[in-house]
Every structure is written in structure tokens, then in C-alpha cells.
Amino acid sequence: MLERSYGELKPPERLLLGAGPSNIDPRVLRVLSLPIVGHLDPYFIEVMDETVELLRYAFKTSNHITFPISGTGSAGMESAICNVVERGDEVIVCINGFFGERMREMVERCGGKSIEVRAPWGEIIKKEAVEEALANSNAKAVAIVHAETSTGILQPLKEISKIVHEYDALLIVDAVTSLGGCELTVDDWGIDLCYSASQKCLNCPPGLAPITVSERAMNVIRNRRTKVQSWYLDLSTIEKYWVENNRIYHHTAPILLVYALREGLRLLYKEGLENRWIRHKENIQALISGLEEMELTIFTDKNYICPAIAAIKIPNGIDDGSVRRRLREEYNITISGGLGKLKGKVWRIGLMGINSNKKNVILVLEALKSALKREGYNPK
Amino acid sequence: MLERSYGELKPPERLLLGAGPSNIDPRVLRVLSLPIVGHLDPYFIEVMDETVELLRYAFKTSNHITFPISGTGSAGMESAICNVVERGDEVIVCINGFFGERMREMVERCGGKSIEVRAPWGEIIKKEAVEEALANSNAKAVAIVHAETSTGILQPLKEISKIVHEYDALLIVDAVTSLGGCELTVDDWGIDLCYSASQKCLNCPPGLAPITVSERAMNVIRNRRTKVQSWYLDLSTIEKYWVENNRIYHHTAPILLVYALREGLRLLYKEGLENRWIRHKENIQALISGLEEMELTIFTDKNYICPAIAAIKIPNGIDDGSVRRRLREEYNITISGGLGKLKGKVWRIGLMGINSNKKNVILVLEALKSALKREGYNPK
Numbered sequence: 001m002l003e004r005s006y007g008e009l010k011p012p013e014r015l016l017l018g019a020g021p022s023n024i025d026p027r028v029l030r031v032l033s034l035p036i037v038g039h040l041d042p043y044f045i046e047v048m049d050e051t052v053e054l055l056r057y058a059f060k061t062s063n064h065i066t067f068p069i070s071g072t073g074s075a076g077m078e079s080a081i082c083n084v085v086e087r088g089d090e091v092i093v094c095i096n097g098f099f100g101e102r103m104r105e106m107v108e109r110c111g112g113k114s115i116e117v118r119a120p121w122g123e124i125i126k127k128e129a130v131e132e133a134l135a136n137s138n139a140k141a142v143a144i145v146h147a148e149t150s151t152g153i154l155q156p157l158k159e160i161s162k163i164v165h166e167y168d169a170l171l172i173v174d175a176v177t178s179l180g181g182c183e184l185t186v187d188d189w190g191i192d193l194c195y196s197a198s199q200k201c202l203n204c205p206p207g208l209a210p211i212t213v214s215e216r217a218m219n220v221i222r223n224r225r226t227k228v229q230s231w232y233l234d235l236s237t238i239e240k241y242w243v244e245n246n247r248i249y250h251h252t253a254p255i256l257l258v259y260a261l262r263e264g265l266r267l268l269y270k271e272g273l274e275n276r277w278i279r280h281k282e283n284i285q286a287l288i289s290g291l292e293e294m295e296l297t298i299f300t301d302k303n304y305i306c307p308a309i310a311a312i313k314i315p316n317g318i319d320d321g322s323v324r325r326r327l328r329e330e331y332n333i334t335i336s337g338g339l340g341k342l343k344g345k346v347w348r349i350g351l352m353g354i355n356s357n358k359k360n361v362i363l364v365l366e367a368l369k370s371a372l373k374r375e376g377y378n379p380k
Numbered sequence: 381m382l383e384r385s386y387g388e389l390k391p392p393e394r395l396l397l398g399a400g401p402s403n404i405d406p407r408v409l410r411v412l413s414l415p416i417v418g419h420l421d422p423y424f425i426e427v428m429d430e431t432v433e434l435l436r437y438a439f440k441t442s443n444h445i446t447f448p449i450s451g452t453g454s455a456g457m458e459s460a461i462c463n464v465v466e467r468g469d470e471v472i473v474c475i476n477g478f479f480g481e482r483m484r485e486m487v488e489r490c491g492g493k494s495i496e497v498r499a500p501w502g503e504i505i506k507k508e509a510v511e512e513a514l515a516n517s518n519a520k521a522v523a524i525v526h527a528e529t530s531t532g533i534l535q536p537l538k539e540i541s542k543i544v545h546e547y548d549a550l551l552i553v554d555a556v557t558s559l560g561g562c563e564l565t566v567d568d569w570g571i572d573l574c575y576s577a578s579q580k581c582l583n584c585p586p587g588l589a590p591i592t593v594s595e596r597a598m599n600v601i602r603n604r605r606t607k608v609q610s611w612y613l614d615l616s617t618i619e620k621y622w623v624e625n626n627r628i629y630h631h632t633a634p635i636l637l638v639y640a641l642r643e644g645l646r647l648l649y650k651e652g653l654e655n656r657w658i659r660h661k662e663n664i665q666a667l668i669s670g671l672e673e674m675e676l677t678i679f680t681d682k683n684y685i686c687p688a689i690a691a692i693k694i695p696n697g698i699d700d701g702s703v704r705r706r707l708r709e710e711y712n713i714t715i716s717g718g719l720g721k722l723k724g725k726v727w728r729i730g731l732m733g734i735n736s737n738k739k740n741v742i743l744v745l746e747a748l749k750s751a752l753k754r755e756g757y758n759p760k
Binding site for chain 1: 386388389390391392393394396398400401403404409410411412413414415416417418419421423424427430434450451452453454455458462482485486488489490577579585586587607608609610611612613629630631632633634635636637639642643646649708714716719
């Protein structure tokens with residue numbers, strides 16, 4: 001069947017200013033060419049231990065269960081949900097974007113009954129709505145997205161968390177886009193299950209989903225009536241490999257990706273989490289000012305802009321694909337289009353981790369201005 | 381909490397002659413430092429298409445559904461099983477080692493009823509036993525391991541496949557350790573679902589699980605009464621991202637790992653699949669001869685030795701851990717101990733992909749001889 005030749009890979013050097021992945025930190029790229037050791041090698045166990053420590057720093061938690069799931073962010077989401085939800089359980093799912101919908105889908109695939117709390121895409125979920133849903137249900141958990149990558153909104157969590165625990169439910173938080181870029185403190189805010197991804201503000205390759213789980217949530221999980229439906233994502237067995245003294249083989253960890261994650265987290269630790277949060281906030285504000293000078297409209301409620309990603313409306317009459325193609329082909333810059341019902345309606349510009357810097361703000365603004373002009377966009 | 385410093389990673393240079401991971405091919409390591417592009421970038425779509433073509437070559441199949449699952453080999457196993465099995469379905473699970481047990485566990489977590497066909501560890505599953513189980517059940521599928529990594533046995537599949545299809549069931553095959561090293565022809569042998577892993581005979585980093593699915597199996601999957609319980613591993617939705625013209629975002633592919641897999645497969649293609657099979661066979665035979673000269677006993681039925689891994693009995697009075705520690709610390713060579721009920725009873729030596737060569741055969745034999753001697757082993 002195959003009588004052809006396959007050349008060597010020569011990928012273009014893109015500046016990745018979309019919804020993720022972000023560019024890999026060059027220092028992270030470097031560790032990816034180090035020799036691998038076995039998944040039970042004493043050296044790797046040390047790397048695992050340091051990765052766990054550094055993840056606790058990044059999540060601001062002292063949770064014992066804190067490690068990366070061996071899959072992408074969506075595997076983290078599925079792990080959080082399928083460990084908590086049993087058949088017939090009621091779960092409140094907050095939906096104000098694409099990833100809230102995904103959570104609902106997963107709750108239902110676990111046999112759970114999802115109770116939807118909806119807000120328009122681009123707006124936050126109001127705590128009163130969550131409280132009402134809690135009062136009118138027997139919910140075991142509330143699932144909510146911290147930084148909705150599809151709309152660029154940053155959801156306040158602290159007060160919602162208080163309410164959730166008044167009703168004795170668990171709080172599940174999607175921090176895929178926020179970890180390492182936006183203010184997030186798992187313990188202070190009382191988040192019970194929080195998962196993220198390696199390829200956004202941590203500037204690592206995609207393929208790992210850091211997760212952290214409170215003791216309260218682990219108690220619920222340990223007292224389940226039935227086994228977790230996924231063997232691969234079962235936290236209580238992965239725990240025995242990742243964070244217990246007598247390491248019991250579960251699956252072969254993606255060793256090189258763990259090297260990378262440990263390096264990405266080390267760089268985060270060196271910079272300091274709070275410094276990162278400030279840097280992301282400043283640069284997104286500069287980006288938004290620039291976009292507004294071009295008379296572009298921010299899609300999201302401006303009081304809750306996510307410091308790692310901004311969504312803007314595509315101006316009337318301008319072709320989504322043509323503009324993004326120009327950016328990609330003429331400038332080697334990637335930005336993202338809209339997801340789900342926002343397809344063709346918004347662009348999303350991400351400034352994540354090392355990509356959140358002044359140079360990139362200027363670059364993407366000037367490139368976008370030029371591309372828009374040549375597509376016939378003429379603001380006043 | 382953290383007031384410490386984290387140094388740069390300096391992993392030792394191990395020769396990985398255990399049950400996997402194997403060493404990464406240096407040419408694969410090279411592509412891991414290439415710049416990443418987005419998961420929907422036209423360049424990445426080309427890389428995906430070539431990866432799919434090359435995987436079809438490696439599996440010897442023309443199956444449309446052929447792509448890597450974004451997780452390790454066990455995620456491939458779970459994907460194969462959870463896409464086929466619905467609550468109440470009967471599945472025959474062949475168990476003659478650790479990974480057969482894992483399949484049973486997964487069938488049950490999908491709500492399936494597993495019908496066990498057992499053989500002693502180190503022996504093959506007999507086709508008569510499978511036929512009897514099929515005759516006495518209403519099994520939807522038969523799950524079996526091709527190369528049992530825990531025992532080093534290679535299971536003949538062709539005749540079992542014929543029987544499975546006479547009973548109109550699906551054949552699910554674990555080829556984690558065999559793909560790219562041991563004879564395996566998915567289409568000719570009539571395998572319906574076959575999954576593997578990137579880190580064994582393909583010499584890529586762990587983190588991807590290639591899978592291929594026949595049209596017959598996809599018909600069964602498309603006609604399920606219920607949704608696949610895992611969203612992350614649902615083949616019908618991953619299909620829309622990996623192998624259809626209009627790419628629909630499912631999750632962010634582990635882009636760098638896909639670069640690596642494509643490179644590992646390109647090297648396989650250049651060498652030629654059949655040449656690989658011969659090379660693996662020759663080197664495992666040389667290894668086994670050398671082990672027998674040392675009066676060590678092969679654990680496995682010698683008529684069915686897996687060309688990628690050999691299991692030997694640990695001689696009486698010899699300490700498992702001490703010998704492996706010597707090999708690791710003095711020679712930087714990793715071999716594996718036993719899994720599950722073989723812990724402390726066998727060692728497993730793997731010769732996978734580039735690691736299957738004469739130099740390594742000599743090295744591991746001499747190192748093992750020396751370590752054993754100093755642990756007090758004195759064969760006649």
C-alpha cells in the first residue's frame with residue numbers, strides 16, 4: 001500500500017497566541033531531550049516527588065492527592081467527575097461556555113443527573129443561581145469553570161465555594177487555562193477537586209492534566225457504593241503509584257512529559273506565583289486597551305476578564321478564516337476562532353505563561369491591525 | 381511551605397532492558413525539541429495524516445479508525461473495552477497474566493459480565509477453551525493479550541480469531557508489547573480492536589496508545605444502546621478530529637508526542653516491518669541461549685517466546701532486588717522484576733525496537749552473570 005517516502009519533520013515556528021497550546025518554554029524543551037529512565041526507577045521517583053511538591057505550590061494547596069493525570073486537560077476533567085459521580089447522583093453543572101457543556105456531558109456519561117445553572121456565554125455564573133439550585137436539589141457536587149477558555153471569562157469562586165459547603169456539597173473546578181497565570185488558591189477558596197493542563201500557562205507540551213483533591217472529597221470517593229467506572233482515571237489507585245511510599249505500578253507514566261512538567265513548575269516557582277499573576281493581568285490589560293483602540297469589541301463582561309485569554313467580536317463583514325490565515329501565513333502567529341456557538345463570531349487571543357509579555361502584545365496588535373486593514377476593516 | 385531550591389534535571393543514562401519503556405531512539409529524541417504548532421494547525425493536520433498512514437502500515441491494516449489515543453497503553457485498553465462493552469454484555473476475557481486481569485477489571489467497570497478463560501501464567505490460551513466459552517455464552521467479544529508483558533508469552537491468534545468470528549463476536553487484542561517487534565497482521569488475522577503503546581518496540585516516549593478498529597467493530601459501536609461511558613476515550617468522537625476531513629476539535633492532542641510517534645513509525649517504515657520481526661526473533665533467541673548457558677530457567681513455554689521480552693526464574697536463594705540494584709547502579713542497566721503474583725519470582729528482560737541488538741544481548745548477559753556471581757549464584 002505504501003510506496004512513498006516520509007521526510008523529516010520541519011514544523012514552522014509559530015507564535016502560539018491562541019487558546020492553547022502556548023509555546024513551550026525553551027528551558028522545558030531542553031529537558032525533553034534528556035535520557036529517560038524507567039517509571040519505577042529511583043531517579044524517577046525523586047522527579048515525581050518534586051513534581052508533586054511543585055504542583056502543591058502552583059495550586060496553593062497541601063492536598064495529599066496532587067499529581068498529573070496521564071492525559072490532556074479533558075482527561076483531568078473526566079477524572080474529577082467520574083471519581084465523584086455515581087449512578088443517580090445529582091450534580092449542579094454551571095454552564096456559561098463550551099467547557100461547562102463538556103462537564104455536563106461527562107456527568108451524564110457517569111450516570112449522574114445534571115442540574116444546569118446557565119448564564120449567557122461571556123458572563124459569569126451568579127452565586128445566587130448556584131444557591132437556588134443547591135436549595136432545590138440534593139446535589140453531591142457543583143462543577144464550574146474557573147477560566148472559560150471559550151469566552152475568556154474569569155469566574156469568581158470564593159463566595160460560591162462558601163455556599164457549596166454550606167450545603168455540604170463538593171466543589172469541582174476547571175482550572176485548565178488559569179493555573180499558573182491567574183489568581184487561584186485551592187485551599188483558601190475551599191476547592192475540592194481542581195484540575196488543569198500542562199500546555200497553557202505552564203508552557204509544557206500537552207499530555208498531562210495536573211489534579212488536586214481535598215481530603216473531604218477523598219472521603220466521599222473512598223466511601224463510594226461502586227467502583228469508579230474508569231480504571232485509568234481512578235484516583236485511589238493512581239495515588240498508590242504517585243504519592244505513597246510503597247510505589248505500586250499502575251500505568252507507565254509519560255516520563256518525558258513529567259520531566260517537562262517538573263521543569264515548567266520549577267520555572268514558575270523561581271518567578272513566584274504571585275508575580276506571574278500580576279504579569280498576566282498587566283499584559284492582558286495592555287492587549288485589551290490596544291484592541292479597543294482599534295475599535296474592536298471585547299466579547300466578555302469586562303469586570304471579569306481572564307488574565308490569560310481575551311475574546312473579541314469579529315467585526316461585521318470581516319471573514320474569520322481569512323484574517324486568521326493572514327496572521328498564520330504572513331506573521332506565523334496563531335490566534336483562535338470561536339468554539340461551538342461562537343464559531344465565526346469571536347477571536348480568542350491568549351497570553352499564557354512565557355507568552356504573556358509586552359513584545360507579544362505589540363506584535364499581535366500590529367499584525368491584527370494590518371490583516372484587518374487588508375480585509376477591508378476601517379474603524380473611525 | 382517551600383523554601384528550597386530545585387536543581388536542573390540530570391537523569392542517569394540507563395540502558396532500558398526491562399518490560400518497557402525502552403530507550404527512545406535518538407532520532408525520535410531530536411524531533412521532541414522541534415517547535416510545536418497548534419492542534420488544528422494545517423501543518424499538524426498533515427503530521428496527523430502521515431501518522432495515521434504509518435500506523436496502518438505498522439498494524440498491517442486498512443482500517444479507517446487508526447490513530448493514537450492520548451494516554452498510555454492502559455488508556456488504549458480502556459478505550460477498546462469501554463467502546464464495545466455496555467452494561468450487561470458478556471465478554472470472554474482470556475487471562476494468563478497480569479494484563480489479562482486488567483482487562484477483566486475494565487470489562488467489569490463498564491458493567492460487563494466477564495467470562496474468564498484461564499491458563500497458567502507463562503502458558504498460552506488454548507483455542508479449545510475459547511471455543512467452549514463461546515459455545516456456552518452469549519459473548520459479544522473476546523479479549524486477549526498478544527504479548528503478555530508479565531510472562532513473556534506470545535499468544536497465537538489466527539485460529540482463535542476464526543472461532544471468535546464463527547460465533548459472531550468481536551476480537552479485542554492487546555498488542556502493547558508486540559506492535560513493531562513481533563509478527564502481527566491485524567487485517568489478515570481478523571482482529572477487530574487492537575491497541576498498543578508508544579514506549580515499547582516503537583522507541584517513543586510513553587503517553588500515546590495507538591489503536592485500530594475494524595468496520596465490523598465500528599458497526600457494533602455505532603449501534604450501541606447507550607453512549608460510551610468515557611467521553612475522553614469515545615472513538616466515534618475522536619474519529620471526527622483524527623480521521624475525518626472536517627476536523628472537529630475534541631481535545632488538545634499531545635502534539636510533541638505525535639511528532640515523536642510519527643518519527644518512530646517513519647523509522648519502522650524505513651527498516652521494514654518484516655525485517656524488524658526477524659531482528660527481534662534472532663536477538664531474543666541469542667539472549668535465551670545465553671541465559672540457558674548460565675543455567676537459568678526460562679519461565680515461559682519455550683514454544684511461544686515473545687520476541688520482545690523474556691522472563692526467567694530467579695534462582696533459589698538469590699535476592700531479586702539486590703541483583704537488579706547491582707545492574708542499575710554498577711552498569712546503568714534496567715531489567716524488570718515480576719508483576720503481581722510473579723513478584724520476586726521472575727526477571728523480565730526486554731529487547732524492544734532499537735534495543736533489540738547483539739550488543740545489548742552481550743551486555744545484559746555479562747552484567748547479569750557478574751551480578752549473580754557476586755550474589756552467590758554458582759551454576760555448574
